[in-house]
Amino acid sequence: MRFFRRSSAASRILVSLISGGIALAAPPTDRDVKAAFLFNFPSYVEWPPQAFTTPGQPLVIGILGDDPFGDALDELVAGRSVQGHPLTVRRLSRLSEAESVHVVYLGYSDPVEVQYAAAALRDRPVLTVSDGERLAEQGAMINLRLRGQKVGFDINLAAVDGAGLKLSSQLLKLARIVRVPNPVEGP
Amino acid sequence: MRPLRDLPIRHKLLALGMLGSTLALLGAGIAFGVYDWLAFREGLARSLSVQAQILAANCQSAVVFGDDRSAAATLSALSVEPGVLGAALYTSNGARFATFTVPGFHELPARSTDLPSGFGVRFRSDRVVVRMPILAEDGGHIGTLVLVSDLEEENRRLRRYAVIGLLVLLLSVGLVYVITTRVQRLISAPILSLSQAASTVSLTRDFGVRAPPGNTDEVGTLIDSFNGMLEQIQRRDDDLRQARDQLEQRVRERTEQLAQKVDELESTEAELRRLAARLEASNRELQDFASVASHDLQEPLRKIQAFGGRLASRLGEGLDLESRDYLDRMQSATARMQTLIDDLLALSRISTQPREVRPTSLAVVVRDVLADLETRIESSGAEVDVGPLPTIAADSTQMRQLFQNLLSNALKFVRPGVAPRIRISSEPRADVEGAPLWCVAVQDNGIGFEEKYLDRIFTVFQRLQGRAAYEGTGIGLAICRRIVERHGGSITARSRPGEGSTFLVMLPARPQQGGADVGRQPEADHHPSGR
Amino acid sequence: MLAVSPKPITILLADDDEDDRRLTKDAFAESRLANDLRCVEDGQQLLDYLRREGAFRDAAAAPRPGLILLDLNMPKLDGREALQAIKADPTLRSIPVVVLTTSKSEEDVFRSYDLGVNSFITKPVSFEGLVEVVRILGHYWFEIVELPSNR
DSSP states (O other), X not given: OOOOOHHHHHHHHHHHHHXXXXXXXXXXXXXXXXXXXXXXXXXXXXXXXXXXXXXXXXXXXXXXXXXXXXXXXHHHHTTOEETTEEEXXXXXXXXXXXXXXXXXXXXXXXXXXXXXXHHHTTTSSOEEEEESTTOGGGTOSEEEEEETTEEEEEEEHHHHHHHTOEEOHHHHTTSEEEOOSSOOOOO | OHHHHTSOHHHHHHXXXXXXXXXXXXXXXXXXXXXXXXXXXXXXXXXXXXXXXXXXXXXXXXXXXXXXXXXXXXXXXXXXXXXXXXXXXXXXXXXXXXXXXXXXXXXXXXXGGXXXXXXXXXXXXXXXXXXXXXEOTTSOEEEEEEEEEESHHHHHHHHHXXXXXXXXXXXXXXXXXXXXXXXXXXXXXXXXXXXXHHHHHHHHOOTTXXXXXXXXXXXXXXXXXXXXXXXXXXXXXXXXXXXXXXXXXXXXXXXXXXXXXXXXXXXXXXXXXXXXXXXXXXXXXXXXXXXHHHHHHHHHHHHHHHHHHHHHHHHGXXXXXXXXXXXXXXXXXXXXXXXXXXXXXXXXXXXXXXXXEEEEEHHHHHHHHHHHTHHHHHHHTOEEEEOOOOEEEEEHHHHHHHHHHHHHXXXXXXXXXXXXXXXXXXXEEEOTTOOEEEEEEEEOOSOOOOGGGHHHHTXXXXXXXXXXXXXXXXXXXXXXXXXXXXXXXXXXXXXXXXXXXXXEEEEESSOOOOSSOOOBOOGGGOOTTOO | OOOOOSSOOEEEEEOSOHHHHHHHHHHHHHTTOOOEEEEESSHXXXXXXXXXXXXXXXXXXXXXXXXXXXXXXXXXXOHHHHHHHHHHOXXXXXXXXXXXXXXXXXXXXXXXXXXXXXXXXEOOSSHHHHHHHHHHHHIIIIIISOOOOOO
16 A cells, blocks of 8 residues: 655645646645545546547536535536546435436445445446545445545456446556455345 | 978879878768767657656656655666666656656756756756656646756767777778879879989980870870970971081081182282282382483483583684584483483382372472472462362372472473463362362463373373473373372373463372382371272 | 692592593593592502502502592492492591492492491582582582591
């Protein structure tokens, strides 16, 4: 597991934020960092063709559960595009709504809920991003890990493959790959 | 530069060839070297750029996600790359993010803001610095990769190039030397042989020397011309020699001729001298004879005179008229004979006596003669008018005789009852050849004569008047003519009976030999036309 | 006229021509010179006379002359040679010699004087002239001039 020092990570994310056009006066908070990661992940993801019916179709980042971002994500995303698809953020109220987004942030700290959500979205081309301890093992494709000064993420490749998504090696090499022996069967 | 100028042609040509080739090779070598170096650099830059680009791409996510360790790990792949001194990733704010260096290399900039922004390859003295911007997926600038590589490769390459180049140069120069040495002969050999031929000709003056023919280039033409010139010179030389020989021949012949002529002249001269001597001798003999003869002839006449006189004085009164008359006639005949002999002697002397030609003032001569004739002039009441008379080169004694005779005649042949008037004048003339001549005129108012007898009066003993009328032997004018002719002049007269006569004497101002003249001439009288 | 010398001086005439001798004698007579005129016919005789040799051994027949009249052109020994001999002889040298000759030759004149002759006279062509000359001679030589006394 590789962890970045938090301060340096923060400063780097500050850089990212600057390149993203947003300058922060204060040192970045957790929320900012998470937002930054969530914002950057889509760049390294390849969705299958059926994910976008039209070329200019927006790439939706959905948020389920707790929303830790506030305005941060919205600010980051504003006016940006990835692979030609404008980024938008949608707050979701039901899991079923997640089926039509491209990236979903699972704001659950309970591993059971993460597992349930991951299982439900298992075959959909939706990048699930969790935020907590060992949630990748629960089926989330990318799990953000903030521990002290360090920032890192785990990637559940099996889940990614199962959803028909492809992740860039560039991303992969930065992450800890998590192997789950038996895929969890959902209802 | 002088020593260069004086090098033999061979060396000049060689130097030329070598210099040219060397410069060409050097130039080419340098050109190619530079090109290669530039190309190498370009290649190096490109490859480094590519590397940087790949690295940048590979580090991009690390930069995005702030994974410095991953980035460093990626950079460390450069360790296998020879020549790389170091690399560093900088975030967009310039902070250094990750580095890789070879041991001992510490010169990566701390911030990317120390460097110019954007992509660039900068060659420094001993390294090359590549700046590669790292871009996000959407093209935004999120960081910079700086790659520093040394130029060892380049230096090695250059060194190798230099060595090889030098070798090639030396070899080429050597080759050029060898070739030029051979090839320059094409040019220098004919020139040398020409030069040699020329100096041979100049030393030995042998115009038969020829330079061996060369090629058909300009030197060949020169050689041909040179040979042609020598040919001409030789021919001219031969011609000259021939001409000279001919000339010598002719000169010899002419000299022989001249020598002959000179001999002839000399013998003629000797002959002449002999003749002259004989003539002189003969003249002397003649003169001696004449004096002796006249002397001997005079002697009995004297006796007759003397005893006749004695007789006359002794008998004197006792003689009858007729006897007395006979005696007188005898005496006068004797006297005449004496005069005749004297005159003849005088006449002969004119031709035989040596002439002493001196500048003679005729005015002085006439004055003296008139002084001699003073008595007669007075007694006859004559008036003599003497005009200016010239000084000529003549024998003064003979001039005196001349004028004595002329004036004596003028005083003798007077018209009865008419006082004689004599006029002596002179006039310059020139003879046919333009030599100066004087015409002296003795004019009288005497009895005159008929000009048809002109020749006779100048002849010896020819008289126009009877003895009874005028005494004289008739030899005076003959003497005058002989004197005048001896001086190269002439005498003539104009007259009318009863109206007087004018005797015209032409005398050259300078004497020319006339007749048998064996005269000596005083030094003062020498003149170029003297004959 | 000066004092007459006690004895008339002998004049010796040397001339080969008989006529001339005769004429000269007559001339002397005409000019009334009282001198004793002796004659010789040629140079040899002249010398004989002067030296009292030959035909003139008798001194009485050959009185020493006070003056010699000399003709130059003579046979045997001619006047010139005789003159030379006379002037070379110390005993005869002192006798005055007057050349009396027909010759007018300058050379004769010069040579004679050169030899020591005292006078040179050319014989006049006429008798009258001769008389005149003789008279003047007499006047000059016997009245004007001192003659050396005979020894």
